[in-house]
Each structure stands twice: as structure tokens, then as C-alpha cells.
Amino acid sequence: MTEQTRNFEADTGKILNIVINSLYSDRDIFLRELLSNASDAVHKRKLLGQTQPDILNSDEDEILVAVDDKKKTVEIIDTGIGLNADDLTETLGTIARSGTSSFLDSIEEASDSKNAAKALIGKFGVGFYSAFMVAEKVVVTTRKAGENGANIWESDGKAGYTITAVSDEQPVGTSIKLFLRKDAKEYANLHKLKELIKKYSDHIVIPIFVQSKDVEKEQANSAQALWTKSPSEVSEEEYSEFYKASLGAFDEPYIILHNKTEGSIDFTNLLYIPKTAPFDLFEPERKTKVSLYINRVFISQDVDGVIPTWLRFAKGILDTTSLDLNVSREMVQNSPVIKKISKSVTKRVLSELKKKLKKDEAGYDTFWEQFGKVLKEGLYEDYEYRDKIAEITRAYSLKHQKLISLDSYLEEMADKQDKIYYLTADTLKQAKTSPHLEGFRAKDIDVLLMTDPIDAFWMSQMGAYKEKLFLSISRDKYDLSELSEETPNEATNEVETSSIALLIKDCLGDAVEDVKVTTSLVESPVRLVAGKGGLDFNLERILKAQNPEFEGSKKTLEVNADHSLVRKIPDLSPELQKALSRVLFEQARVLDGEMPSDPQQFSKDLIAIGTAL
Structure with missing residues (x-):
């Protein structure tokens, strides 16, 4: 018998502190979390047994909850895959997930520690640690399928843990024994545990039994998969409990999709669209969270193509009888059956989202704030569904000062307008103060203000919506005079304006591609607008952030020849002409979200102009 003593990783210690101290009134969930883990372990053993028959359980699988009222212990025993010493260290001693530290820091700073802790459980697969909400000590005895010998993991949930290798014979599976805290003795009551199992884990397909010294072993759950029931037989409470217990959610679902499809391909889907974005929504792997079952046998949650990555916020189950249980994972991913199921489910989700938008715009906008960035990925990369996604896309309207649909924009276009005008910016505040909008405001023409990094990509990629071209007002050329009957302002002599543009270009030299007079500016x-062949400004910034050596293209400076400051330039000394021209150029950069190209020179020019004028 060998014993190793180890400390918890720093993040694991933080998690334990948050879980133990912040969820006192919600301690019932510890049983839900441990039973869910036990169920996962049994399913994993069955799955691996498809290719390694020797590790399969020769008896019926089950989960047993054993209670000792006198000793105040609760023990959860499963016939799952089990753990070896390395597994124990990795799963019970470390939270190895990118972004954990920053997420924990934000939780520690949160004013509502209870809700913050709720968000924590399930985010990183830390449900096991909920055991310490009710236990002063936890002992895990486990033997991994296909391996000899067992290991005992023991901890009080404070400084660290010990792992002891034992050679005596142990059954394959895992036992988690909780030594209850004095303020948690109520959980040593068999009747209480049966109620909790019925409430939280009735849907688990593995039979869950309860037993004590005075009560014979009896089954506490129905062991019927919720998705196999008819939707009319499932209550809202049952849907909600499945969402939280099996899918690790702590909000209420925005949409529930429970359908059974029969025909050339048979499958059942139970999908949930959340209201709140999960922490890992934008991790680079973009993993989906829909579990694939074949005839109620769990296969995987990582099968590519079950649902598009731009719908990765959807959680739930897809169960089909149209695939062979023994088919390899690679064949599953490339199966025509999976492609057809994915197509059907994707259309169904988009259809439901469209119904939500029509029924309750305000509610949909709240959803869009959480998940709009992810859906826009589909506009950029998924040609098949691009038009359908565009129908439920929301964009901020300059005219209405709120989110609207692309269809609403089309309905309100001016008589001669044939373009969808948009402006990309880092923030809404920056967009609203942009000089690019002045001409549109003056003529009451709407502009869509786009502030997500992906907007510049998808609008350029898509090109048009319902045959109306997207036009970037900071990059593309346009003439607003065509959209109104107003007579252009001819107060400024054409020769004079041309000479002002030439003068400013001479002062700025190679800093700009060109200087032109425009009638689109009012105040x-x-x-600055993109030069010939130039990119959208926001797109350039994104590319610069990814590659510091990316220089971008030179811009064209457009001037308002009727502006009093511009009209003063010809009357100034050559040095002040250059100083004012540089200040105007730098001002245009600042309004587009850039820093002055030469802050020191910018400061000198401001002082010189202020002193002279």
C-alpha cells in the first residue's frame, strides 16, 4: 500500500472555496451532480466496450445510493469505467481548462456570490466538488476497467488530498463516500434522498437504487430517457430539471425543441436554446454540446457535423435508430444519416428562432445580445444557411436607435435607394459620433451600425441581402444626391474647392493617398475613407491585431469645403497650413478609433494653431 499526498491546484482551491461557501441554500444539487457523473461513467464503459469487449460489465449496470443513518454517511456506488491514479489527479485534483483563472477572478469579484457559484458548477465539469457542500470528508474508492488494483482518493476539501494504491480486490467502478457535516445530517435520511433522486435524476436511464441497513434495496428512479416520452407527457418542470441536471445549465431555456422524426431516417431530438451564454462559447475549438445517442446508447458529445458550430450554444440530445451501434466514430461523422439529421435539426432551430422574433422582438433582442455573434459566424462561413440566418439577424439602426431586422431596413428604404448602408466601428458610441453619418442624417437615410468584429467579414462575404448590395460608407463610393430632389449646395466655387483639396494634399504628402472635396459632410x-482597393477600417484593425506587420492601405481624406476651418487654410502661412492640415488628418483618424500617427507632432501643431488663431 503506497500513499501520495498532494496539494490542490490553485484554481481548484478557489473553486472549492466558492462552492462550499456560496451555495448553502442549494445544497440538494450535490446528489444530482454525483449521480450525473456516475451515469456518465457507466455510459463511457459501455461505449469503450464496443471496441474492448473485455471491459464490459457482465452484470446489469446500476447506481447504488447507500445510507448509514448512525454514522451519517452517504455512499454513491456505480459500475462505470472507474479511475486510475492519473485519472484521479487529473479529474479530482486539477481544473485543466483554458480561461479558468480569469473566470474565477470575475466570480470572486461578483456581488452575487450565490449566482456566481451556480454559474461555476457545470462550466468546468466541477460538479464533483459540490460534495463538499455537505461533506467534511470525501473518500473515493475506484478501480478502472481493464486494470488491476484500486486507488483511494481522500480529502477534506481544504489544502489537498491523498491517493493510496491498494492491492486488495475491488469491483470495477467507483464509490464516493461522503462523511456528512454536522449541518448536513438531513441527507442521511433515505426518504429525503429518494425525493431528490425522483426530482433531479428520474430521467437517468441507469437504474438508481437506494439502500440502508434497515431498508432493503429498492429502485428510486423510473430509468426512462426523457426524450423517449411524447412531448405531451412531459411537464415544463421535467424539461427544466433535465436541462439543469443532465446538461449542466443553471438558467431557464429560451426554446425547447422536442421532436420525433420518422421516415427514411428515424431520430428524436431534445434540444435547448439557452437564455444565457456559457463561459466557453468563444473558445477556439468551437465545440458543440449536442450528445449523439444510437438507440438510447450514448456515443459522443464531440461528433463533428451533428450540428453546425455556429449553433454550438444549443444543448441536448439526438437519438437515432438509423445508425449501427458498432460503426466507428469516423464513419459516424461522415455518415449521410448524420448529415440529413443535422440538416433537419438546423432548419428546425432557425425556424423556431424566426417564430420567436416575430412573436416577441424585445425578448429576441435579449437573446441576440447573448448569441448574435455566434450566429453571425454562419453568415460568414455557411453558404447553405446564410439567407435563413440573415432573416433572423439584428442590426442597430441609426434612424430608430435600436436593433432592427434586415427586412425592416429594406421596407423603409428611400424610393431611389438600392443599397444597404452600413458602418463598422469598435463601439456603438464611436459609430454614432462618426462624421461618415452626417450626410445620411441630413437626408434621413438609415445606416446600420455594426460593432462586432465579424461584421466586416460577413457583410463583405455575403455581399447582398435579397438583391440589395451591402455598402460600407467608410470604404465604398456613393452619391447621396441621387436619393433626394435637393439641389446641391453651389456656394463654394468649384475651382476654389479643387485648389483647397490640392493644397491640403500638398501639405500632407504621402500620409494620404488623395484629398477630395465631398458634399457628404455637414458639421x-x-x-477618412478607404483608398482605391482599400479594406473596411474595422477589418484593417482586426488584421493589424492579428499581424503587427500588417500596414493596411493609405486612406483618402475627404474635406468639407464649406467648413469655416477648411476655408481658412489658404489664408494661413505655409507652416500653419501644414499644421492645420495635419491636425485635421489626425482628427479624422481619432474619430475612426485610431490614435494620432505622431502624437508629439499632433501636440505641437495644436499649440501652434491655438497660438496663431
């Missing part, structure tokens, strides 16, 4: 003296 501002200048603005």
Missing part, C-alpha cells in the same frame, strides 16, 4: 471638416 465635420474632414473624414
